[in-house]
Amino acid sequence: MAIEKEKKTCGQVMTEWKEFVWNPRTHEFMGRTGSSWALILLFYLVFYGFLTAMFTLTMWVMLQTMDAHLPKYQDRLSIPGMMIRPKTDALDITYNITNTETWDSYVKMLNNFLEPYNDSIQLANNDNCTPGRYNEQPDNNGVLNYPKRACRFNRTLLKECSGLNDTTFGYREGRPCILIKMNRVINFFPGANHTINVTCAAKKEEDVLKLGDMAMYPDNGNIDLMYFPYYGKKVHVNYTQPIVAVKFLNLTRDTDHNVECRINAANIVTADDDRDKFAGRVSFKIRIDKE
């Protein structure tokens, strides 16, 4: 039978295999002569060398078009977002004065947030800038002006809400402070040369009396122009963004208060656009339970 004819002994297979690996007659290794192997090796060397060169070149060209200090594509809104501190998931600040544990974490968050604003740190890291105008630090004809200096925002500017004299930020007497910050937008000049400020109010007209009076720090909730523009994390190393504090002086107890704070600046539109609730404004709930 055919199959039996083809059948080889174990010894034959071994000899054939040995001859395939090294054939002393034809001087072939694995079925190829030395020069054939050399050609193949050369081919792959050139082939992969070419691929590597292509890849490196493409990467290099890409990197040439990028600025190490500025994001190439910035799809951020030109309307800066706003956020509060202390920040909770639902932006809901609820507490009970007699139950210290309910507000302890808020005070901790505020202290942590304000640490970089300590006057001593601001004095060491940042400059005393001229108030009322932008702190522009342009690059001169391609000569990079890096790193850029930042302006001082002293913690003491927040007065009653600095947590310095009143270490509980008013939470203990039921006159709590909330800090409001505007998110950083690179190369943005808010206000277009006019003063900017933050104002807070009850979300509904009829709740204004229940919300009671508020105090703003710095005065009038002003944000000085000298804290702008922001040049980006890598360049503007010691930048501390300006903040505004609101202190609720006479909150009606056991009531949910819906508050909205917005920024007033000539070039920031805060129209009631429900698509982005945080564009130029922030809403939060505050409630103090009767002791």
Ligand SMILES: *[C@@H]1O[C@H](CO)[C@@H](O)[C@H](O)[C@H]1NC(C)=O
């Ligand atoms: C506030 O906390 C105190 C002490 O824990 C408790 O007795 C009181 O019932 C709490 N009040 C409310 C409205 O939760």
Ligand SMILES: *[C@@H]1O[C@H](CO)[C@@H](O)[C@H](O)[C@H]1NC(C)=O
């Ligand atoms: C900042 O000031 C607060 C209050 O004086 C102090 O407790 C804290 O240790 C200071 N932090 C730094 C980093 O200096």
Ligand SMILES: *[C@@H]1O[C@H](CO)[C@@H](O)[C@H](O)[C@H]1NC(C)=O
């Ligand atoms: C911040 O405080 C330092 C001293 O701690 C003072 O020299 C500087 O004028 C203050 N700057 C502002 C903007 O208040």
Ligand SMILES: *[C@@H]1O[C@H](CO)[C@@H](O)[C@H](O)[C@H]1NC(C)=O
């Ligand atoms: C940032 O702060 C550090 C620490 O005080 C200081 O050495 C450095 O000069 C500051 N850099 C700039 C660009 O302000």
Ligand SMILES: *[C@@H]1O[C@H](CO)[C@@H](O)[C@H](O)[C@H]1NC(C)=O
């Ligand atoms: C803290 O209190 C002292 C004395 O009452 C006052 O001189 C100082 O301005 C207060 N500081 C702040 C940040 O409110």
Ligand SMILES: *[C@@H]1O[C@H](CO)[C@@H](O)[C@H](O)[C@H]1NC(C)=O
């Ligand atoms: C602010 O005013 C100065 C001087 O009038 C002008 O050069 C600059 O372009 C203005 N900046 C903005 C953002 O409007």
Ligand SMILES: *[C@@H]1O[C@H](CO)[C@@H](O)[C@H](O)[C@H]1NC(C)=O
């Ligand atoms: C805030 O700024 C707006 C315009 O930018 C101004 O009309 C308003 O009077 C300012 N409010 C305060 C309290 O300074």
Ligand SMILES: *[C@@H]1O[C@H](CO)[C@@H](O)[C@H](O)[C@H]1NC(C)=O
């Ligand atoms: C606090 O608000 C109540 C009404 O909710 C009002 O009667 C009272 O006069 C206010 N107190 C102060 C100091 O404004």
